[in-house]
Amino acid sequence: xxxxxxxxxxxxxxxxxxxxxxxxxxxxxxxxxxxxxxxxxxxxxxxxxxxxxxxxxxxxxxxxxxxxxxxxxxxxxxxxxxxxxxxxxxxxxxxxxxxxxxxxxxxxxxxxxxxxxxxxxxxxxxxxxxxxxxxxxxxxxxxxxxxxxxxxxxxxxxxxxxxxxxxxxxxxxxxxxxxxxxxxxxxxxxxxxxxxxxxxxxxxxxxxxxxxxxxxxxxxxxxxxxxxxxxxxxxxxxxxxxxxxxxxxxxxxxxxxxxxxxxxxxxx
Amino acid sequence: xxxxxxxxxxxxxxxxxxxxxxxxxxxxxxxxxxxxxxxxxxxxxxxxxxxxxxxxxxxxxxxxxxxxxxxxxxxxxxxxxxxxxxxxxxxxxxxxxxxxxxxxxxxxxxxxxxxxxxxxxxxxxxxxxxxxxxxxxxxxxxxxxxxxxxxxxxxxxxxxxxxxxxxxxxxxxxxxxxxxxxxxxxxxxxxxxxxxxxxxxxxxxxxxxxxxxxxxxxxxxxxxxxxxxxxxxxxxxxxxxxxxxxxxxx
Numbered sequence: 001x002x003x004x005x006x007x008x009x010x011x012x013x014x015x016x017x018x019x020x021x022x023x024x025x026x027x028x029x030x031x032x033x034x035x036x037x038x039x040x041x042x043x044x045x046x047x048x049x050x051x052x053x054x055x056x057x058x059x060x061x062x063x064x065x066x067x068x069x070x071x072x073x074x075x076x077x078x079x080x081x082x083x084x085x086x087x088x089x090x091x092x093x094x095x096x097x098x099x100x101x102x103x104x105x106x107x108x109x110x111x112x113x114x115x116x117x118x119x120x121x122x123x124x125x126x127x128x129x130x131x132x133x134x135x136x137x138x139x140x141x142x143x144x145x146x147x148x149x150x151x152x153x154x155x156x157x158x159x160x161x162x163x164x165x166x167x168x169x170x171x172x173x174x175x176x177x178x179x180x181x182x183x184x185x186x187x188x189x190x191x192x193x194x195x196x197x198x199x200x201x202x203x204x205x206x207x208x209x210x211x212x213x214x215x216x217x218x219x220x221x222x223x224x225x226x227x228x229x230x231x232x233x234x235x236x237x238x239x240x241x242x243x244x245x246x247x248x249x250x251x252x253x254x255x256x257x258x259x260x261x262x263x264x265x266x267x268x
Numbered sequence: 269x270x271x272x273x274x275x276x277x278x279x280x281x282x283x284x285x286x287x288x289x290x291x292x293x294x295x296x297x298x299x300x301x302x303x304x305x306x307x308x309x310x311x312x313x314x315x316x317x318x319x320x321x322x323x324x325x326x327x328x329x330x331x332x333x334x335x336x337x338x339x340x341x342x343x344x345x346x347x348x349x350x351x352x353x354x355x356x357x358x359x360x361x362x363x364x365x366x367x368x369x370x371x372x373x374x375x376x377x378x379x380x381x382x383x384x385x386x387x388x389x390x391x392x393x394x395x396x397x398x399x400x401x402x403x404x405x406x407x408x409x410x411x412x413x414x415x416x417x418x419x420x421x422x423x424x425x426x427x428x429x430x431x432x433x434x435x436x437x438x439x440x441x442x443x444x445x446x447x448x449x450x451x452x453x454x455x456x457x458x459x460x461x462x463x464x465x466x467x468x469x470x471x472x473x474x475x476x477x478x479x480x481x482x483x484x485x486x487x488x489x490x491x492x493x494x495x496x497x498x499x500x501x502x503x504x505x506x507x508x509x510x511x512x513x514x515x516x517x518x
Contacts (some may be wrong), residue, residue: 063468095404119477153351155347155349155351156351159345159347159351160317160368161340162340162341162344162345163341163344163364163365163368163416164340164368164369165368169368170430173353173356173364173368174353177353177355180355197342252355254354254355254356254396254398257395257396257398257399
């Protein structure tokens with residue numbers, strides 16, 4: 001009982017502290033605008049930002065839809081390719097040796113640098129955005145999953161082998177589940193990057209999307225609308241990260257069970 | 269009468285180094301036999317030869333009268349580490365050898381489930397390994413070993429990672445279960461008490477290279493081993509074994 005109530009207080013504390021901090025910052029920001037310490041046309045107050053958000057809501061949503069679709073298609077493609085490549089690299093040592101340096105090398109090229117090139121090559125449609133997201137998401141997934149495969153318990157694999165398990169059975173029963181935690185940590189980083197990647201690619205050219213909207217409001221010096229978009233982008237990133245967490249809990253039920261602490265533990 | 273399992277003059281070398289030399293042991297159906305020796309006397313190497321992971325330089329392994337030297341899949345194996353997969357429930361862990369052999373998952377669970385009671389694991393079917401104590405995990409590991417093969421089991425220091433109290437309990441449990449399932453086992457240990465308590469016969473192994481020094485038969489029937497380790501009879505065995513190990517130290 002004691003432990004349970006302690007965990008609830010803990011939970012409340014971990015919401016109250018950051019909540020208060022955010023509230024304090026908002027208050028400070030509001031004061032900066034009200035007393036015109038920073039001129040209103042440069043820094044819109046939180047209130048104005050919310051108003052702009054509400055006013056532009058339907059427009060924002062239509063742009064958001066485009067950005068989200070790009071993010072989703074890009075991320076899913078990136079994950080699939082990343083997973084496949086990781087499997088290939090794990091299965092054949094030659095593939096590992098051949099591809100590993102190349103994969104690291106691709107990460108030294110900044111996304112900002114190739115994005116304009118992609119727009120030049122693939123035009124203003126969805127293609128360059130999706131490709132950029134694939135390039136961004138691919139790396140954390142490959143490295144994460146590969147490390148997961150490689151860290152699988154060799155003794156457990158030997159035991160499976162002594163039971164006559166095939167390569168596929170070893171993959172299915174040991175390597176794949178062992179790689180799941182790494183896969184999800186990779187995915188968490190990836191989804192946040194993916195949204196940013198999509199917006200970045202849209203800046204450089206496109207017909208719709210939050211990035212396109214951003215460049216438009218920037219040109220008209222509508223700072224309140226810009227803040228509203230920034231606000232929306234971070235909310236979307238947070239939501240996606242939360243979604244990954246939910247998915248992880250679903251896929252890995254064994255992580256949630258009570259560990260061997262006291263009463264729940266089966267004693268010999 | 270033919271033995272269940274027999275090794276005939278097994279010698280194993282790695283490079284020029286002789287690890288075990290001329291080892292002959294025999295185990296009968298349903299018998300519990302221990303290999304007792306200090307670390308580095310080649311006990312595990314002998315196991316790897318029996319299970320077929322290594323092919324001995326000379327000698328042969330005979331199971332049920334057939335030569336199985338250097339082939340795997342005939343005998344089951346259990347280690348000090350329980351090696352239960354953390355993402356599978358106990359019943360799925362235990363049923364894994366059946367699933368690997370191609371049995372449908374549901375059927376494998378049913379078949380494994382029948383033995384939970386007998387192994388003192390009732391109620392743990394849906395739990396995950398991390399919810400169980402070390403002793404319970406070793407029980408589950410032994411059940412998995414048994415489901416892989418009820419022929420001969422090789423147990424490589426299965427209880428050495430457990431604390432003394434848990435160990436005492438699991439020894440009683442082990443004798444109990446073995447009485448019921450009549451599994452033929454070869455048990456590696458460096459714990460003299462464990463060897464005397466759990467065996468029909470003890471092979472004393474000394475190194476290097478690893479050789480069988482002596483074979484000791486523990487006369488007290490397995491069914492009457494309760495508090496056996498507190499008796500003079502037990503102490504006599506222990507003294508004899510300790511002298512043997514001491515003599516061969518240098």
